[in-house]
Amino acid sequence: MAAETGTPTTLTLKSNDDELFSVAESAAILSVTIRNMVEDGCAGGVIPLDNVDGKTLASVITYMNGISAIPADEEKKKSYRDKFLSDKDFETLADMVLAANYLNMSCLMDAVSAKIAQVMEKKSVGWVRRKFGIENDYTPEEEAAVKEEHKWTFEGVETDDDN
Amino acid sequence: MAVEENNSVLPPEIIEFILSKSTSKSLHLFKTVSKSWNILISDPVFRRSHLHQSRYSKSRNLFLRSFDSNNSHACFSLVKFEDRKFHTVQQQLKVPDNFTKILCFCDGVLVLSKSDSLYDRFMFWNPSTQKIYISPLKKFKPACSYGLCHDPTIGGFKFIIVYGMLYFVISCNGKRWTLTRKIMEHNMHGEMSSPVSVEGVVYWVKWHLDSRIIRYRITYFDPKDDKFKILQKPENVVETTKFYLVDLRGRLCLYCNGPGNNMYTVKIWMKGKGRGNSSWNELVTIENVETPIWWFKPLGIVENKILIRLASVAKTLLYNPFEKTFEQVEDLTFTELVPYMESLFFPDPII
Numbered sequence: 001m002a003a004e005t006g007t008p009t010t011l012t013l014k015s016n017d018d019e020l021f022s023v024a025e026s027a028a029i030l031s032v033t034i035r036n037m038v039e040d041g042c043a044g045g046v047i048p049l050d051n052v053d054g055k056t057l058a059s060v061i062t063y064m065n066g067i068s069a070i071p072a073d074e075e076k077k078k079s080y081r082d083k084f085l086s087d088k089d090f091e092t093l094a095d096m097v098l099a100a101n102y103l104n105m106s107c108l109m110d111a112v113s114a115k116i117a118q119v120m121e122k123k124s125v126g127w128v129r130r131k132f133g134i135e136n137d138y139t140p141e142e143e144a145a146v147k148e149e150h151k152w153t154f155e156g157v158e159t160d161d162d163n
Numbered sequence: 164m165a166v167e168e169n170n171s172v173l174p175p176e177i178i179e180f181i182l183s184k185s186t187s188k189s190l191h192l193f194k195t196v197s198k199s200w201n202i203l204i205s206d207p208v209f210r211r212s213h214l215h216q217s218r219y220s221k222s223r224n225l226f227l228r229s230f231d232s233n234n235s236h237a238c239f240s241l242v243k244f245e246d247r248k249f250h251t252v253q254q255q256l257k258v259p260d261n262f263t264k265i266l267c268f269c270d271g272v273l274v275l276s277k278s279d280s281l282y283d284r285f286m287f288w289n290p291s292t293q294k295i296y297i298s299p300l301k302k303f304k305p306a307c308s309y310g311l312c313h314d315p316t317i318g319g320f321k322f323i324i325v326y327g328m329l330y331f332v333i334s335c336n337g338k339r340w341t342l343t344r345k346i347m348e349h350n351m352h353g354e355m356s357s358p359v360s361v362e363g364v365v366y367w368v369k370w371h372l373d374s375r376i377i378r379y380r381i382t383y384f385d386p387k388d389d390k391f392k393i394l395q396k397p398e399n400v401v402e403t404t405k406f407y408l409v410d411l412r413g414r415l416c417l418y419c420n421g422p423g424n425n426m427y428t429v430k431i432w433m434k435g436k437g438r439g440n441s442s443w444n445e446l447v448t449i450e451n452v453e454t455p456i457w458w459f460k461p462l463g464i465v466e467n468k469i470l471i472r473l474a475s476v477a478k479t480l481l482y483n484p485f486e487k488t489f490e491q492v493e494d495l496t497f498t499e500l501v502p503y504m505e506s507l508f509f510p511d512p513i514i
Contacts, residue, residue, distance in 0.1 A: 074466040074467055075466045078466070094172050094173060097173065097177055097181070098173065098177070101177055109180070113177075113180050113181045113184050114184045114220070116181045116184075117181050117182070117184040117185040117186075117189075120181075120185060120189060120193075121185070121186060121189055122189075125192065125193070125195050125196050128193060128196050129196055129197070131172070132171060132172050132173065132178065132196075133170040133171050133172045134170075134171055134196055134197050134200070135170065135197065136196070136197060137197050137198050137199075138195070138197070138198060142198075143195055146194055146195045146201060147195055149194075
């Protein structure tokens with residue numbers, strides 16, 4: 001799959017908004033989706049990634065380069081992932097989890113999902129509904145009944161005016 | 164178990180994956196997000212994958228630390244092992260009066276006893292959901308050994324109380340408690356160690372005196388027929404070698420002194436995956452251990468290193484199996500630590 005010569009192979013990835021990115025094959029194959037394309041020999045020209053926009057792809061490539069530069073040291077990889085995700089907001093994280101799922105990158109998928117779960121801690125139900133785009137299909141009575149059942153969980157939750 | 168939403172930002176399978184990484188406390192709150200989220204969070208299959216995430220996630224390393232307080236309340240705090248230190252995440256998780264002794268734990272549920280009288284009372288406690296249930300039974304004298312197992316495929320939790328050859332099985336199938344009195348088969352006699360709950364069953368080291376020699380075996384309680392059985396040890400571990408059992412990342416492990424019974428070499432074996440699997444693989448041999456094996460206790464695996472406690476010298480060490488080095492970690496209050504798990508399971512009896 002990689003070139004026999006010493007020069008590292010570079011792949012060109014194309015986002016769904018037609019941005020082009022160059023990335024070392026050794027870093028790009030962290031994505032099982034891309035690795036399969038390379039192994040099947042479909043990576044000759046440009047690899048189109050129809051489900052990822054340019055902004056998200058740029059971020060994913062930063063991650064690919066960053067994590068593949070770290071040798072097999074789980075502790076260092078973990079702290080790189082923590083740092084990489086530390087300043088991302090919910091919308092960015094949601095785009096990244098979709099991209100990680102599409103690109104089949106389990107380590108990124110795990111890390112981003114855990115980060116989203118962490119962001120959701122102590123957030124109100126109203127916040128979760130808004131951010132996830134989920135409609136409240138409870139009647140007020142039903143909602144009150146479910147709330148009553150788990151009363152203590154509402155302690156220490158951020159207050160939410162829209163809720 | 165799909166969460167169907169029209170305007171949902173994320174597809175249901177990704178939402179499910181994210182929620183499986185949330186805390187039990189948050190999940191109880193998120194039941195009110197929508198009906199489909201409530202259905203998902205209440206689903207036993209989801210609950211298992213949530214527990215699995217908590218158990219196998221490399222980044223968690225959470226423990227419950229018990230400490231004595233001045234009054235009769237047992238206090239627990241939640242600590243996280245990170246960057247070679249124990250950090251307190253949550254202080255003072257209080258449990259009801261006098262329930263101070265941890266008897267056994269399984270899938271995020273602990274059984275504690277109160278032994279201020281002739282009889283034991285038992286409390287079931289899930290620290291992650293803060294659910295508590297105190298057993299109304301008062302008839303049990305302090306027993307030789309206890310165990311808790313949880314197998315949702317054959318019905319909930321089973322709590323085992325062992326008095327020599329006699330034992331009681333208290334099971335909760337989600338609706339009510341049942342109590343069964345049982346007698347062990349003749350060849351199963353012996354003393355028992357503290358229990359290790361893995362893969363839905365409970366294991367103990369069992370020993371008995373035979374022609375003036377103590378012989379050690381692994382026994383386990385099989386919740387399918389409520390019987391005690393014997394599990395094959397690693398071939399190289401002879402009957403007269405004293406060994407210990409521990410749960411490392413959800414797998415049963417056995418450790419004993421290494422080749423030639425060298426007191427300062429500890430060999431750890433890991434049982435093959437699956438309940439019926441009695442194959443053993445050598446996990447690691449640790450040389451130059453500072454204390455005899457009875458003071459040695461592995462606490463868990465942290466980023467491919469083994470966290471070990473040496474009770475006699477009150478030291479907590481991180482052992483690197485690749486470089487064969489020990490590193491002492493900061494552990495100012497050397498008190499009992501038990502693994503903490505995010506779990507939505509609880510023996511919920513409706514009495």
